[in-house]
Amino acid sequence: MPISRQIEATADILLAAAYADGRYLPEERSLVVQLLSAELGDAELPPELAARLEAFELDTFELTDACERLGARTPARRRRILAQVARVVEVDEIHDLEETHFIRRLARCLEAEPEEYEHLTVEIEQISAALPPPLPPARRR
Helix, strand or coil, X not given: CCCCHHHHHHHHHHHHHHHCCCXXXXXXXXXXXXXXXXXXXXXXXXXXXXXXXXXXXHHHCCHHHHXXXXXXXXXXXXXXXXXXXXXXXXXXXXXXXXHHHHHHHHHHHCCCCHHHCHHHCCCHHHXXXXXXXXXXXXXCC
């Protein structure tokens, strides 16, 4: 049985999220498989979907195309994919700015309202306020 365009799009988006910080870790792969399995009713991934995960190339990923194939027209579906993406980027317990940038791009692509995703992102202002100012450059003698 062929996999649906929505499942393919979900897989692509979750993989792009996993790669957002420049690393694709085993725990991210495990979570992506778990989330996709849940989307399929806790079924084992079909071979063509497993092959898609292995063949994924971030360089050829098109977010706009994936969002169109996903068809997340309702707020509930948008919140679901955004929450899944947040789980993937947080599985390594490090949420960096590239991951926040990806979540925001995805949210805009899905036409999500800010209240649907702001709690899933990190604000640089919050981080920079906690850090001391940088040291001035050393003077040469």
